[in-house]
Amino acid sequence: MFNNMKVITLTVLATLALFLTATASAASGLLVSRAAQTGASTNTGTAFTYQGHLTEDGGLANGAYDLRFSLYDAEQVGLQVGSTLDIEDVLVTNGMFTASLDFGGVFDGTALWLEIAVRAGSSDGEYTSLSPRQALTAAPYTLFALDAAQIGGLSPSNIFQIGGNTVITDAVLGTSGEYGLEIRVNDQRVLGLIPNVYSPNLVGGFSTNWIGDDAYGAVIGGGGHGNSPNSVTAPFGTVGGGAGNTASGGYATVSGGNDNTASDVVATVSGGFFNTASGGYATVGGGRNNTAGGASATVSGGWHNAANGDYSFAAGSRAKANNRGCFVWADSTNDDLNCNDSNRTFFRSSGGFVIYTNASKTSGALLLSGGSSWNAFSAREYKENFAPVDAPQLLERLAAIEISTWNYKAQDPVIRHIGPMADDFNALLDDLGGEGQEYINTLDADGVALAAIQGLYEVVQQQGEEIAALEARLAALEALLAQSGAGD
Numbered sequence: 001m002f003n004n005m006k007v008i009t010l011t012v013l014a015t016l017a018l019f020l021t022a023t024a025s026a027a028s029g030l031l032v033s034r035a036a037q038t039g040a041s042t043n044t045g046t047a048f049t050y051q052g053h054l055t056e057d058g059g060l061a062n063g064a065y066d067l068r069f070s071l072y073d074a075e076q077v078g079l080q081v082g083s084t085l086d087i088e089d090v091l092v093t094n095g096m097f098t099a100s101l102d103f104g105g106v107f108d109g110t111a112l113w114l115e116i117a118v119r120a121g122s123s124d125g126e127y128t129s130l131s132p133r134q135a136l137t138a139a140p141y142t143l144f145a146l147d148a149a150q151i152g153g154l155s156p157s158n159i160f161q162i163g164g165n166t167v168i169t170d171a172v173l174g175t176s177g178e179y180g181l182e183i184r185v186n187d188q189r190v191l192g193l194i195p196n197v198y199s200p201n202l203v204g205g206f207s208t209n210w211i212g213d214d215a216y217g218a219v220i221g222g223g224g225h226g227n228s229p230n231s232v233t234a235p236f237g238t239v240g241g242g243a244g245n246t247a248s249g250g251y252a253t254v255s256g257g258n259d260n261t262a263s264d265v266v267a268t269v270s271g272g273f274f275n276t277a278s279g280g281y282a283t284v285g286g287g288r289n290n291t292a293g294g295a296s297a298t299v300s301g302g303w304h305n306a307a308n309g310d311y312s313f314a315a316g317s318r319a320k321a322n323n324r325g326c327f328v329w330a331d332s333t334n335d336d337l338n339c340n341d342s343n344r345t346f347f348r349s350s351g352g353f354v355i356y357t358n359a360s361k362t363s364g365a366l367l368l369s370g371g372s373s374w375n376a377f378s379a380r381e382y383k384e385n386f387a388p389v390d391a392p393q394l395l396e397r398l399a400a401i402e403i404s405t406w407n408y409k410a411q412d413p414v415i416r417h418i419g420p421m422a423d424d425f426n427a428l429l430d431d432l433g434g435e436g437q438e439y440i441n442t443l444d445a446d447g448v449a450l451a452a453i454q455g456l457y458e459v460v461q462q463q464g465e466e467i468a469a470l471e472a473r474l475a476a477l478e479a480l481l482a483q484s485g486a487g488d
Helices: 015-023 034-038 139-151 391-400 422-426 442-487
Strands: 048-053 063-072 080-092 096-101 113-120 181-185 188-194 201-204 313-316 319-321 327-330 337-339 345-348 352-356 364-368 404-406 417-419
Touching: 063 096, 080 096, 313 319, 319 327, 327 337, 337 345, 391 442, 422 442
Parallel strands: 313 327, 319 337, 327 345
Antiparallel strands: 048 096, 063 080, 063 113, 181 188, 188 201, 352 364, 404 417
16 A cells, blocks of 8 residues: 655755764864853753655545654665664645654764654554665754763853753853854855954855954954955954955945945945945945045935045036035036035036925926026915005105115125115115015016116106196197298
8 A cells, every 4th residue: 555655755954963073072162052151951852753745546635644753874675773663644735744863872973764664553564664664864963963972071052052042140151261163054154253352353255255353343244245245354344244345444345236346434335336434534425436535524325526625525427626615506417517616505407496495386487498596486376465565655755865886795796786875775665674684585586677677667657747748838839829920
C-alpha cells in the first residue's frame, strides 16, 4: 500500500547555532547571556522538530498514520544509532506532517540519515519502510553546538539558543575584551560592531562597506554593493543606506541614495543621486547633481543646482546661488540662472507668476509670461461698498500736497524717486491708508491719478463752455460794431 510513498524533509537550518559552535573556541567571540552571570540555567533538551511531506499512490496523504523513525550512520545499510521512535496517529493534512523527535545526545557532528516507516493509523500490521533515507541537515546539529559550547567552557544556558532563552535579567549579546563582533549570512558580514576607545562604530549592509581608521561613533545602516560600497571616514559620521555614499565630514550624514557625499562638518545629503554637501552645516535635500558648497547653504532638490555662497539657497533646475545669502529658484529652462550679488533673490518662471492673497483666489497679482509689470485683481465682481469721489475737490487737495524728488535712506543717494509722502497722500481722502499710514498702495496711487484727471477734465469742460459763451458774446459785439460803422 505504501510502496509509492516518499518523504521530503523540510527542516529549519540552525545557522546561528552553528555560528556559535565556530566561535565558541575563541575567547574573544563568545556570545553569552546574563543568565550565566545570575546562575540561571535552562536547557532546551535534545528533541527537535521534523517536518515531512507524505504521498500515497501519487496523491497527497490525509488522515492519521503511525510513523517509525530510526537513525543510521549511512545512507544505505550501516549501523543504527540510538533507539527507534514509534509515534502513533500522526495527523497528516494535504501531505504535510510534523513530529517531535528525541534520540538523546547522539548528535556529535557525524553525518546521520533518518529512516522512516509508515502504516495506516488504524492498522496493527507491519510498517512499510520508505526509501531513500533522509540526510539530516543543520537543525539537529544545534545539539552538537550546545555540546561544543560546553567543551569550550560554556553550558547551554550561557549561549543564545535558536528557540530562545529564559533568563532572570536582560540578556547580553557581545564579546569580552577589545574585540569586535560580526554577524554573517551566507558567510558574508551583514553587521559589524567595531570597538573604539571614544565610541564604537557600527557597519551594516554589504560586506565591502567600510569605516575609516580615524572614525569613531560612526554608523553605516546598510546598503552598498561590490562596486559601490558605502563609507564613513570621520568621527560620528552616518550613512543610512543606498550605495556609493560617503560621509567624510565629522557629524556628517548621507541618508541614502546613490553616489552622494557629505564632506564637511555636520553636512547632510538626504538622498538622490550624485549630490554633494561640501560646506559646513550645508544640506542637499535630494535630486540629482546638486552641490551645497557654502557654509549653512541649502539645495532643496532638483537638478544641477548649486548653493556655493554661505547661507545661500538654490532650487529647481540649474539655479546657481554663487554669493553669500543668494536665494535662487529656477524653472525647467535649460540654462543657468546665476546670482552673483550677495543677499539677492532671483526667480525664473517663464510661464509667469501668480500670487494669491486669499483662500478663494479673488485677490492678488499676476505677472504673465513675457510681461514686466504686475496685473492686480481689480474686476468689479471682486469689490464692494462703492462710494463716489468728488474729483474736483480731490484735484484741489492734490494740488496742495508736496510732490518732490528724494532718495530712500536705505539706498544710495544717487538713486532718486519722485512722489508724495504717505501721510500727505493718505490725507487726500478720509478712508485712505487703511493698510497702513506709512504706505502708499499702488492701486490707490493709480486711482488718485485717474480721479484727478477726471476732475481736471471737468474743469476743462467747464472752462470750455465759459470760453464758448464769451466767444459768442464777443462775436455779437463785433457784429453790432460793424453795423454801427456802416450807418455813419
